[in-house]
Amino acid sequence: MKRVFHFIPGFPSMSTRDSRHLAQTLATAAAAYQTSAVIPHCPSCAAPCCKLDKLVLELDWAQVKGLWQLGESRKEFDKRLAAGKGPIEIRPANGLYYAHSKPCPAFDASCGCTVYTTPLKPVGCSDFPVYEDGGEITADLRCEAVDLDALKATLNKALGPDARIRQTADRDFPFLVTLSVKRY
Secondary structure, eight states: OOOOOOOOTTOTTOOHHHHHHHHHHHHHHHHHHIIIIIGGGGGGOSSOGGGOSSOOEEEOHHHHHHHTTOOSOHHHHHHHHHTTOSOTTEEEETTEEEEOSSOOTTEETTTEESSTTSTTSOHHHHHTTEEEETTEEEEETTSTTOOHHHHHHHHHHHHOTTEEEEEEEOSSOTTEEEEEEEEO
């Protein structure tokens, strides 16, 4: 996923360097929150994200080939998908593939993710459910481990006392909450 940096509302004179620093601070805080609050909850989760019931994974060709253990070329696979003879959980778009509705083939109920420490692990698996994007934090409330108050406390600690966090929800997908930072 390509991340873009832009000027943040509330930071009208922020330089690109300051914007990058804010984005890095937010990314570090999001990762700390995931490590302390989300990941410890995963083994007891009632709805593991690896089941892909509600989530969509963005994958490149190498990930699709490796996760689904395909021996064919990309061209052959794309033809098979177009003919409706490929894995029904995969949809191609914009040079990428999107998987949903079936458990991830790398998920093993007895031992968890079999590609966790490999290049096959999709970026979305590391980012979900809390990630920095363009100088803001996105939190996906479909994850039962997300506690917005605890996440805001983590961000406030990382940003300092002059930061204020504004919370908004996506109109079409209200489970996607954006936390933006404003300084006073």
